[in-house]
Amino acid sequence: ELKVEQNPLFLSMQEGKNYTIYCNYSTTSDRLYWYRQDPGKSLESLFVLLSNGAVKQEGRLMASLDTKARLSTLHITAAVHDLSATYFCAVVNDYKLSFGAGTTVTVRA
């Protein structure tokens, strides 16, 4: 069974500093997704990573994928308050998305 592990599970960030969320998965997959969820809301797609070495950036967020290490990272640059949310990575296999437990991010002044 495909397992997806995220760490840390909780991240208290100081405004202006840089942080990284890690996502490890156990079985080969050709796609990895990052989602954001605000409290009480649905999942918002952030990135789709399709191949080894893929790097995507949007604003203060940058995601990368290393399929050989089965590792993806979500890097946050110069954190700001509106990045406070829960971030999930997910891997697809056999028409099914397997999610990590999520990283709850809180940005403090």
Place this chain on the structure above:
Amino acid sequence: KAGVTQTPRYLIKTRGQQVTLSCSPISGHRSVSWYQQTPGQGLQFLFEYFSETQRNKGNFPGRFSGRQFSNSRSEMNVSTLELGDSALYLCASSFDRDSPNYGYTFGSGTRLTVV
């Protein structure tokens, strides 16, 4: 472009009742999948449908069932509700995996509370 539409947004049901949730995918998406989100178990896969065929099913009891119609709309049904079925139920639609635009878009979810 309309997104994934889930109805109803909120439901309160009594133990033992049954419930039906609906999901209308993005136009052109033929795959619909369902997920249950709870604080304790996180996001768990329920089932996936493509062209009215169930292609995969998660580890849920038989009380959970689903179907997909010819217009790609999908419903899921939970019978004999238990308190533990209280959750946010999310529907996602996508093109098929062979499409270069393969990716999952989630609906706003149905918040089910069982009392």
